[in-house]
Amino acid sequence: MLHHRVEGAVSAPPLFLGPSLGTSLALWDKVAPELSVAHRVVRWDLPGHGGSSASLIGPGATVGDLAALVLALADSLGIDRFSYAGVSLGGAVGLHLAVHHPERVERLAVICSSAHFSGSKPWEERAALVRAEGLAGLAEGADARWFTPGFTVPELVEDHRTADPDGYAACCDALAAFDIRERLSRIGAPTLLVAGREDPATPPAHLREIADAVRGAGLVEIPGASHLAPAERPEAVLTALRAHFDGDAGRGMAVRRQVLGDEHVDRAQARQSAFTARFQDFISRYAWGEVWTDETLSRRERSMITMTALVAHGHYDELAMHVRAARRNGLTPEEIGAVLLQTAVYCGVPAANSAFAVAQGVLAEEGLAP
Structure with missing residues (x-):
């Protein structure tokens, strides 16, 4: 079985996250915890990477073989239908699943990937090199292939260096044989393409090609991102994925x-x-x-109502948090004081007295208390 990590509630909609060649599930460290608020997130390692055994695939492996391993993992977790996001080779796995197993894929996001990887020869040569010499030399150039100049994630580079050569080479075989361009029109799952604008490995044109072929697909280009966008620009990737996968929960997290x-x-x-x-x-x-996203009331009005309700029920720890929120929503210290004075009439003087003490402490932190 593929090594994997599961985060989020068992009852939440499942979302699988696929890695890029040379990386582990750590590629998603800055994105997965946020996605797990609304999803049962399942991250997995490629064979020979992270905690997955290289023996899961062998020479001549295909993307279909990797997709079969993902389906076996889903079955083991009791997951029939799931959403999927993947980077590079992980994105190719998502495309294969959406084409060949549409009954299993709810929604799809393909990140810094392609429907083909520029022909078989470069990957055949890389596979032969790795089988002969290992990964140490190839890992030295990982930063240049993965990130914009001056940026790195040492943990991911170390994942590359310590991957099993046989597993890595078999994944290269899969990339060499992959070309799904003629079948893209068969994808029916709602699909999002995410491109790193500075990505030399799978430039935005590769993602645009998929977007043009998949009915209704959306395309997002992230400036300042190279090939491993979830590691280099996690906030931008998270925003795109939330909008595609999360609905109210994703929008709510942004407002929160x-x-x-x-x-x-x-x-x-x-x-x-x-x-x-x-x-x-x-x-x-x-x-x-x-x-909080209902536009009937402004955020200023919602802050005033929330503070009043918290005073009425004596939730003073929450009140401190929402006094800070009220300041972010544009209320002045004088307006916050007026709200609390109103609570003295309708919630009681002792409650308002405690509320003023809490608010004064919060305002003092901002240098605003008299």
């Missing part, structure tokens, strides 16, 4: 960050466990994805 701030949301995400994942999804999907 805008109102509460990245620091607070990052702490909440770090504390998330299998036990709390469904609750976090509930908050993102309904509170932030539906209520």
